[in-house]
Every structure is written in C-alpha cells, then in structure tokens.
Amino acid sequence: MIKYAFSIILLLGLVLNVKGQELDSLSKQIIKEGSDVGPAIKERGNTLFRDSSSLQSPRKAVLRSAIIPGWGQIRNKKWWKVPLVYGGYVGVGLYYEFNQRYYKEFLSESQARKRGEFKYEKYQFATDEQIYNTKDFYRRNRDLAIIAFFAFHSLQMIDAYIDAKLATFDVSDNLSINLKPSIYTPMYAGSGFQAPVPMLKLNIKL
Structure with a gap:
C-alpha cells in the first residue's frame, strides 16, 4: 500500500514540475511580446526584475x-x-x-x-x-x-x-520552493543488483 501511495506522489510531482515549466515559459513569452503583465516587470536574461523607472527610491x-x-x-x-x-x-x-x-x-x-x-x-x-x-x-x-x-x-x-x-528584487519563479521527483541509487548496493529508490527532491533557493 505504501509503494502505491509513493508511486502516486511521484507521478503527481512529475506532472506539477512539467506544468510549472510550461507556465514559466508562457509567462516569459508574454513578456517578450510586450503584453500587459502587471506593474512594471521586465526580463533581463533569464530573470525577471521590476522596472525601477516607475518606482520610488x-x-x-x-x-x-x-x-x-x-x-x-x-x-x-x-x-x-x-x-x-x-x-x-x-x-x-x-x-x-x-x-x-x-x-x-x-x-x-x-x-x-x-x-x-x-x-x-x-x-x-x-x-x-x-x-x-x-x-x-x-x-x-x-x-x-x-x-x-x-x-x-x-x-x-x-x-x-x-x-x-x-521592490526591485527578483520576482521570478526561481525563488519558490522546487519539489520534484528523483531516483536514488544506494551507494552500498552490490555490483550485481542495485535497486533504485524513488524519492522527492526539495530545492529551496534564497
């Protein structure tokens, strides 16, 4: 029962990770096309910054x-x-x-x-x-x-x-907590048989 539950969680993590990447790509595409995406946000390289020209010092x-x-x-x-x-x-x-x-x-x-x-x-x-x-x-x-x-x-x-x-700090999705599935192979596993272990990888970027 635990294996089935963990498999479901792993599958959901994969779906959410792919969906998050699609949304992030879509938001950057909207910005590049010059659409109205909110209060003073511009793209610099791969990171989003607020436009300081409309903000007070x-x-x-x-x-x-x-x-x-x-x-x-x-x-x-x-x-x-x-x-x-x-x-x-x-x-x-x-x-x-x-x-x-x-x-x-x-x-x-x-x-x-x-x-x-x-x-x-x-x-x-x-x-x-x-x-x-x-x-x-x-x-x-x-x-x-x-x-x-x-x-x-x-x-x-x-x-x-x-x-x-x-107000001018990074407001991109890269600051959020990133939870994604991963496969871990134990170091102590024998050369004849190495059983991979499914796991969830948590990344926190500050």
Whole structure:
C-alpha cells in the first residue's frame, strides 16, 4: 500500500514540475511580446526584475514617510498599510491622553495632600503613599507613550524604506520552493543488483 501511495506522489510531482515549466515559459513569452503583465516587470536574461523607472527610491520613501506618515507606503503601492499606520498613531495618542489625564488628576491630588487637603472626594480613603505612587505610575506611562510615538514614526519610515528597497528584487519563479521527483541509487548496493529508490527532491533557493 505504501509503494502505491509513493508511486502516486511521484507521478503527481512529475506532472506539477512539467506544468510549472510550461507556465514559466508562457509567462516569459508574454513578456517578450510586450503584453500587459502587471506593474512594471521586465526580463533581463533569464530573470525577471521590476522596472525601477516607475518606482520610488528608498531615500525618497523615507523622506515622504517622515513628512507625511503613510505617504511612502502609498507611493510603494501598499495602500492597505495606510490604515494600519494611522491606526497605530491613534492608538498611541489615546494611550497618551489616558495617562496624561489621570497623571494631572493625581498630581493635583498629591499637591493638595501636601497642604493637608483633599482635591477629589473619591480619593479621600486612599493613603498619601498610594496617591503618590499612582501619580508616578501614570507619569511613567505617559512618558512611554511619547517614546512609543517616535518609535512608531520611525517604524513606518523603515517599513517604507524596506518596501521601496525590495521592490526591485527578483520576482521570478526561481525563488519558490522546487519539489520534484528523483531516483536514488544506494551507494552500498552490490555490483550485481542495485535497486533504485524513488524519492522527492526539495530545492529551496534564497
């Protein structure tokens, strides 16, 4: 039963390998004939490259994202990233506003405690130490929100740079995982009888 299953897998591998070669040849033929095959792709030798004339440079991508967040992603044709970029800014802004609001509230309460008074009745049962510690807690979180803002701004600039840098990389089928059948003859087989063993060969090109 195992032999039959392996034979079927071997046959499917042969069919898929032949079909992949046919499709690859067909795609190259379409490109040579000048047909519309997608966004800015040209053939150089046996490898496909994106046409850099219609793409922005990585330096411009960084500058655009630094000036207007998401601009670099838009020029890289990564429209789906723009909501993520502004969603991140909104999230950081809400986190900052929340901690800043409570920091000011506990700061006022702590200053009132130093004068022997109560600023907010809802905190009258809290000890002075609890008020001071809570004030410091929200202050630290507010400062972290400021750091997170600049970190996120830098992150979206780096993202735009990487997309622009990778836009001209090889996009041919040769980068994919290649799985094809093969025949293996054991080295230890005797000279009188060498039983070939069917196998699947996996090639990963990076």
